[in-house]
Amino acid sequence: xxxxxxxxxxxxxxxxxxxxxxxxxxxxxxxxxxxxxxxxxxxxxxxxxxxxxxxxxxxxxxxxxxxxxxxxxxxxxxxxxxxxxxxxxxxxxxxxxxxxxxxxxxxxxxxxxxxxxxxxxxxxxxxxxxxxxxxxxxxxxxxxxxxxxxxxxxxxxxxxxxxxxxxxxxxxxxxxxxxxxxxxxxxxxxxxxxxxxxxxxxxxxxxxxxxxxxxxxxxxxxxxxxxxxxxxxxxxxxxxxxxxxxxxxxxxxxxxxxxxxxxxxxxxxxxxxxxxxxxxxxxxxxxxxxxxxxxxxxxxxxxxxxxxxxxxxxxxxxxxxxxxxxxxxxxxxxxxxxxxxxxxxxxxxxxxxxxxxxxxxxxxxxxxxxxxxxxxxxxxxxxxxxxxxxxxxxxxxxxxxxxxxxxxx
Numbered sequence: 450x451x452x453x454x455x456x457x458x459x460x461x462x463x464x465x466x467x468x469x470x471x472x473x474x475x476x477x478x479x480x481x482x483x484x485x486x487x488x489x490x491x492x493x494x495x496x497x498x499x500x501x502x503x504x505x506x507x508x509x510x511x512x513x514x515x516x517x518x519x520x521x522x523x524x525x526x527x528x529x530x531x532x533x534x535x536x537x538x539x540x541x542x543x544x545x546x547x548x549x550x551x552x553x554x555x556x557x558x559x560x561x562x563x564x565x566x567x568x569x570x571x572x573x574x575x576x577x578x579x580x581x582x583x584x585x586x587x588x589x590x591x592x593x594x595x596x597x598x599x600x601x602x603x604x605x606x607x608x609x610x611x612x613x614x615x616x617x618x619x620x621x622x623x624x625x626x627x628x629x630x631x632x633x634x635x636x637x638x639x640x641x642x643x644x645x646x647x648x649x650x651x652x653x654x655x656x657x658x659x660x661x662x663x664x665x666x667x668x669x670x671x672x673x674x675x676x677x678x679x680x681x682x683x684x685x686x687x688x689x690x691x692x693x694x695x696x697x698x699x700x701x702x703x704x705x706x707x708x709x710x711x712x713x714x715x716x717x718x719x720x721x722x723x724x725x726x727x728x729x730x731x732x733x734x735x736x737x738x739x740x741x742x743x744x745x746x747x748x749x750x751x752x753x754x755x756x757x758x759x760x761x762x763x764x765x766x767x768x769x770x771x772x773x774x775x776x777x778x779x780x781x782x783x784x785x786x787x788x789x790x791x792x793x794x795x796x797x798x799x800x801x802x803x804x805x806x807x808x809x810x811x812x813x814x815x816x817x818x819x820x821x822x823x824x825x826x827x828x829x830x831x832x833x834x835x836x837x838x839x840x841x842x843x844x845x846x847x848x849x850x851x852x853x854x855x856x857x858x
Contacts, residue, residue: 477799570658
């Protein structure tokens with residue numbers, strides 16, 4: 450179809466056409482970025498933790514006042530939890546992936562470095578691998594004689610006695626590939642804190658840090674440390690998925706029976722812990738979906754309204770064209786082509802705006818750059834929306850009989 454008559458008609462309605470083009474442009478800019486942010490949130494919520502999520506329950510407890518015998522009490526707790534029917538493995542862990550707290554440290558490859566090479570999350574505890582279900586890819590787990598007390602480590606850091614600090618560590622595959630790409634990480638040495646040498650004895654497939662994912666979600670280390678239960682740590686029990694509620698109830702009952710003066714801060718399945726952690730992400734994704742749908746509906750209504758207005762104004766010209774031999778399909782294609790041109794102008798402007806909005810988000814909120822793939826996705830969405838929205842008015846225009854249109858003049 451020759452588009453010159455369409456462009457000529459649009460030039461006579463510059464203001465109205467410009468308003469629709471701006472509306473489409475703003476919708477394109479906002480929807481492209483919103484869809485990108487929704488995708489980011491969904492990807493974040495689907496992040497794999499590297500642990501047996503559907504087989505874990507946890508309990509957090511707190512003492513009232515100082516407890517000088519905290520370590521023996523913790524040992525008694527672990528012994529009692531191992532006797533819970535259905536519990537196949539038990540551990541005390543300082544943090545869990547997607548948990549509230551975190552423990553992090555900087556890692557250097559050379560003690561003479563001024564800046565850390567990477568920042569990693571830290572996990573402490575005994576029997577952690579089998580309890581969390583973390584897969585060991587290479588090397589070995591910690592030996593019993595390698596474990597040290599966390600209190601002794603703190604004392605060694607204060608006094609400078611590095612002999613109290615355990616040197617073996619387990620690292621994740623992501624961390625190993627980041628530090629030694631293409632090399633065998635076993636036996637490699639890194640330096641932490643006060644240039645404390647640590648030696649890699651094992652590599653696990655995956656164990657994401659508890660939070661602070663912007664520093665590298667997959668960068669985690671495990672230390673052979675045992676410690677007393679505190680308000681930030683977790684008693685974790687592994688069991689069959691169908692036994693979780695029963696095992697959790699029995700675990701809380703045993704811990705309460707051992708010391709009724711303690712407070713149960715939190716308890717639940719790991720699935721619930723993960724669900725709660727991403728509550729804000731789900732709310733944000735839902736809000737962005739709502740805003741995007743609202744903008745698309747408003748834009749569609751704008752197209753319908755403008756097309757209906759133009760159809761009503763052009764009854765005479767439509768009748769003349771029909772009388773001269775134009776078919777209903779000719780009239781239908783005319784309005785669809787007109788809408789396609791308006792939508793295209795809006796999309797081109799909208800892509801420029803989308804890029805500008807993304808730059809603003811990058812500068813002020815440290816979001817990643819909008820991938821180029823989102824631009825054609827947004828364009829196809831708006832082209833399709835425009836054609837569907839204009840279809841009703843275009844069909845009404847095509848259905849006007851030539852005689853009635855001519856008489857209406």
